[in-house]
Amino acid sequence: MDAYLAAIVSVTLIHVLLALGLTLQYGFTGLINFGMVGFFAIGAYTSALLALHGVPVVLSVTAAAVVAGVSAWPIGLASLRLRDDYFAIVTLGFAEIVRLALTSEKWLTNGVQGLSRIPPIYEGTGTAAAFIIVAILLAVTAAAIFLIHRVAYSPFGRIIAAIRDNEEAVQAIGKDPARFKIQVLIVGSALAGVAGALSAHYVTYIVPEQFMALTTFYVWVAVIMGGVGRVSGAVVGTAILMFFLEGSRFLGDFLPWISSVHMASIRIGVVGLALVLFTIYRPQGLMGDFTKR
């Protein structure tokens, strides 16, 4: 049971990193990124491939952050020319292209068979190893929270909040919104890359199928439930969502008349219902209004 709890916490922490990236991009800056999973995938494959070629995990995860961040740069350039809604579509498309490329570029990614025997975050077995992994993930998440916090409560954070409120007025006071938006996309995507890398080393096996748009959807749900534009919201929202998703796996044991296929749909349906209820009854999220971040 301890090992199972450690597993839930680990998966939650990895998703908290994704939610923090989205909080920076959407919550603070107003950038609608529907392609989080694309950067998650880029991070996962970068780190896995490097580690499989003998690069130490610390370096491969760092490289994943860099590659995911750099790959956000052209998307950032596109964002300068596009309205919010079109930017959202571009990011959605980008993530799909990444997944299709991972499927078809067999020479690099081994296609649909994916990559296996990826070196783990920490070598070892049993509950002790599981808790060491949790500690490492906790440390990375804490560092990410510090980073996002520092950015949000700073002159930089003030400008990105201003961009979210009115981009033209930011130009009118002599600031270049494009520079800020690109930096925000790169930092948020680098975080998603780290999350992907840690996920790959945690599961030790990746296939393109793991990187569907559903992951992006879950990150959005977590951020909206927790409270848009609040660092604590990203943590709380993700924790609730992940504990529900993991915990509800066993619901089938208590409800034997529902097949497992139906159960999978019901779980997603419940998440969707929660999203609807939140937007109606608590649009500011659990952790409150983002004006008081």
Added chain:
Amino acid sequence: MNDAEHHNATTGGRSKLDAPSVLEVAHVDKYFGGFCALRDVSLNVPAGGLVGLIGPNGAGKSTLFSIITGFIAPSQGTVSLRGRPVDTLSPFERARTGMVRTFQVPREFGHLSVRENLMAAVPDQAGERLFDLFFRPQRVRIQEQEGAALVEETIDFLKLKRIADQPAAKLSGGQKKLLELGRVMMTRPSVILLDEPFSGVNPVLIAEIIDRIIELNERGISFLVIEHDLEALTRLVARLTVIDYGTIIAEGAPQAVLADARVRAAYLGGPA
């Protein structure tokens, strides 16, 4: 004699009309598809001058502001600031050269407080660069304190103290106009373009805004002001330009311009 009268009678914009231009608009045309919004518009704002721009709704005043400040590209013509063309510069680059604008409908940063709105406009802050934020925190802190001191001055100047910590979205229309004026002041401008600074503002606050504009003008800042409140505008400006159907139909001292028959027909509803 109130401030405005005193200003016009002594050192104000009027006496500076012969000064060299700080802002010059030359032969600007603007077509939206087949519709001609501006045709061969030329005007200049002398250094230290106060110029008013009036005209009926849809005459092209705000379009001209957007062209001057780079938010819209003209179909033809040039805009120069202190003798240098700025046509290739983006809106934020033009703002950095010292030419700033406010908007007809105030564009406050609604989720930021009044104080934060002003802080955001302090130019060239180290804390807006991620590198400095993490590797030069001392420098960021010092600049932030310097910026905060300037902001307090502006808050005192515009008498915004009472609402300084309120989210800007909660302000009244008039207070938002004042805030926008404060925000452009923070950028250390040489020319300020005000788009209807008195619309939706109560008479007491209008007098207040006029006084503030005059004080800024006396510090050497030039103004181009769009306004429908002619009574308030004529208290303020030394020269009036009238635009109708995208062309300039009259220009000169306010009294003379308002007496012009074409202006009366186009704008004041009098007989042609």
